[in-house]
Amino acid sequence: MTERVPHRNPWLVLAGFLGVVAVVAVVGGLAASSAKDVYARLELPPWAPPSSLFGPVWTVLYVMIALAGWCYWRTDGETRGFAAYGIGLLANLLWTPLFFEGGAAKAALVDIVVLDVVVIVTIVLFTRRSKLAAALLVPYLGWILYATALNTAIIALN
Template sequence: MTERVAQRNPWLVLAGFLGVVAVVAGVGALAATSARDVYARLEQPSWAAPASWFGPVWTVLYVMIALAGWCYWRTDGETRGFAAYGIGLLFNLLWTPLFFAGGATRLALADIVLLDVVVVVTIVLFARRSKLAAALLVPYLAWILYATALNTAIVVLA
């Protein structure tokens, strides 16, 4: 552990990562107040997940995203990794308001495709310093790739 990392209380830093990710989740939750109704009205493919899955899945994923950032920080992670992580959080934050609150499914699709790319880049950058940090993001990548396919199908079926 480097001197910079050793100087900070790791539990406070973990709380910071959890807090930042909670803000992203909170914005999504506020934008998704009518998500169940909107989702139910959309023309969906037969393989679409039930609306009841999204809350529990995202709760676990958000905790894993925060832990990934913290694990990377513990290695004295480089700026590029944190930049990718932050950009990914921004794209994540934007998707729910675009898709559910704004009804902009095509713009949401562009956003989530960019999110897919940024998460892959983040995994690659994190893996250079922490295999655990990178591995914690893999379920997130799998879920957003599924969400990308679902968003694509909804755009095509509309």
């Protein structure tokens, strides 16, 4: 007779996903303490968003990223999907310190291109088990592709 592992409370797991993503957001926020000043000093393309837009957009995206992970978990998601998700969170975490605190716009560009690819892979892997989980990541992908173009333009202009 095999012993059955008790199921985890899904609401606690959701809180865990929200917590992990919140750590990424907070670390990014701490690394972006001078972001407003740095952003204001940069030569920006005419299509660059105002700095006041970043906080609200990222807040919504981070909630969606956490919900995507949770929805995938609810399907007993496979390890590859979670590995891609985790790598994406790490790449996300690295971009802000590279760009704003490190002054390393080129390294940040490499990081965000990696993030673009990892999020695409994550969406593909999530789609196999949860179309909702994958769909929750699509706005995030759109935003980081836009950010990739912005990062590239900033390098070219500065």
